[in-house]
Amino acid sequence: MAAAPDVRCSSCGRALAGRGATHFPCPSCGETTIGRCAQCRDQSVLYHCPKCAFEGP
Numbered sequence: 001m002a003a004a005p006d007v008r009c010s011s012c013g014r015a016l017a018g019r020g021a022t023h024f025p026c027p028s029c030g031e032t033t034i035g036r037c038a039q040c041r042d043q044s045v046l047y048h049c050p051k052c053a054f055e056g057p
Contacts, residue, residue, distance in 0.1 A: 009037035010047035028054035 007016050007023050016023060020038025025031070029052040036047065044057040 007033060007035045009040055010034045010049075011040040011045040012037060014039075026052065026054055027056060028052050 014037045016035050023035040026049040032049050032051045
């Protein structure tokens, strides 16, 4: 899934690029895009939705 150029990892702030990076709507509110870089996904680093405060690995 190719990310829009302004989408960044919700955990570390890196621009999403390369294999293993992804983005998806917040599982709780669906109104915010959550970005995940490959490293944060691999290490199960927590992310937070800025809109509804949902927290996920």
